[in-house]
Amino acid sequence: MGQNTEPEDFGALIRGARCSARLTQAQLGAKCGYSASAISRIEANKLRPEYSAMLRMFEVLAIPPQQMRGSAAPDASAVATVTSRCPSDEEDAVRRRNLLTGALAAGATAIVGAGTASATAVSSGPAAGLEEALFQLPAAEPVPLARLTAQTAAARQTYQAAHYQVLGRALPGLLAAAVATRDAATGRARQQASGVLARAYVLTAELASKQHSDAAWVAADRALSAARDSRSPVPVGEASRLLAITMRRSGHWSSAVHLLAREAAQLDANEVRTAAVRTTLLLTAAYSAAAGGDRSTALALLDEAEEDVKRLPGVPGLFTVEATRAQVDIYRIGALNALGTPDEGVKVAAELSIDHMATPERRARAWTDIGRMWHALGDGTQTFAALRQVELEAPQxxxxxxxxxLTSDLLYGPTRVQGLREFAVRTGALAA
Known part of the structure; x- marks a missing residue:
């Protein structure tokens, strides 16, 4: 069996079999040598595993090896082979068929250029068009720097409000105007325009990362390049954080930790703004270390960040993440989830004041990590309650x-949760 025989829709096959086997992404990853985030990218057809790891996944999920010779879009008989190992009662059979329909649709939204169905799904997504725009920006004229700064601040507010569809439509034009303004400027004005451009790229990377789009790599790299041209440490730190996130999600967690530690060491811990950026770099480094299973490094970085915020007032001026005690607690919960010890996060979550957090996007992030914690602990009711809170804060x-x-995993887990199926249909995790 050659290495080119796997189906192009490998991700949907893995996701369907994993949900059928009632394994979380973290559990499957632990069995195959991948992080939960890497499994997520594999299921979205954004990361292709090594051939040996692919065989291991088929073994763990009891997928017949002949399915590696599948077509780009598995037909109903191929999907049925995956689900035939499930309990045979009628209700579970119907629910699993619906799950696989939803899983195929979810996978399609992350694929660019994989056929008519996936292209249609992508066209309506918040990150639709970002990859094309990054390589071929629309025509734009320079604008006054003050206006460009105001437009970028407005885009930031749109991101913080979790209005991702609106942001996705605005970003190509904003990037084009920022590039034109930077290119037309000289001296100090060019440095300032570069800083604004860096932040526009940071927003692009944030949005693309949320949608598992490879545009995140390009946007983060360009953000860091523009930030360095600005000669300002704050945009450099913010851009470095996004580049490290893309590295981690591609499985390069140790490189991400190294990048973040290096950038953090260059920031002044005694100046409020740079110290706040340093704290956010430590938090992202902690989560990256946790994703790689390095518990001692992750906890040490979290403790260091916690000491930092004790010396800082609340700093609201950072672009997408604030340096506060609440942020430290959120990252601690996420890191403990990644380390496979979610029970240690229960007390942290109980003491977290989510209502006091500044933006819907950050509050939704907090509820997301709490939902993942309860899901890992096998509490479907609490998981769904957290997902509902995410929806209330930020429907997109x-x-x-x-x-x-996560919703699909919960829907086909052992616990029947009232209202979950309707939620799954409403949020696109299950076909109507």
Whole structure:
């Protein structure tokens, strides 16, 4: 069997079999040597595993090896082979068929250029068009720097409000105007325009990352390049954080930790703004270390960040993440989830004041990590309650690929949760 025989829709096959086997992404990853985020990218057809790892996944999920010779879009008989191992009662059979329909649709939204169905799904997604726009920006004229700064601040507010569809439509034009303004400027004005451009790219990377789009790589790299041209440490730190996130999600967690530690070491811990950026870099490094299973490094970085915020007032001026005690607690919960010890996060979650957090996007992030914690602990009722809170804070958050996958996992878990099926249909995790 050659290495080119796997189906092009490998991700949908893995997701369907994993949900059928009632394994979480973290559980499957632990059995195959991948992080939960890497499994998420594999299921979205954004990361292709090594051939040996692919065989291991088929073994763990009891997928017949002949399915590696599947077509780009598995037909109903191929899907049925995956689900034939499930309990045979009528209700579970119907629910699993619906799950696989939803899983195929969810996977399609993350694929660009994989056929008519996936192209249609992508066209309506918040990150639709970002990859094309990054390589071929629309025509734009330079604008006054003050206006460009105001437009970028407005886009930031749109992101913080979790209005991702609106942001996705605005970003190509904003990037084009920022590039034109930077290119037309000289001296100090060019440095300032570069800083604004860096932040426009940061927003692009944030949105693309939420949608599991490879545009995140390009946007993060360009954000860091523009930030360095600005000669300002704050945009450099913010851009470095996004680049490290894309590295981690591709399985390069140790490189992400190294990048973040290096950038954090260059920031002044005694100046409020740079110290706040340093704290956010430590938090992202902690989560990256946790994703790689390095518990001691993750906890040490979290403790260091916690000491930092004790010396800082609340700093609201950072672009997408604030340096506060609440942020430290959210990252601690996420890191403990990634380390496979979600029970240690229960007390942290109980003491977290989510209502006091500044933006819907951050509040939704907090509820997401709490939902993942309860899901890992096998509490379907608490998981669904957290997902409902995500929806209340930011309806477009629950339509992200990662949260639709979490909803699918919960829907076909052992616990029957009232209202979950309607939620799954409403958020796109299950076909209507």
């Amino acid at each position: 958050e629950v339509r992200r690929p990662a949260l639709r996958a």
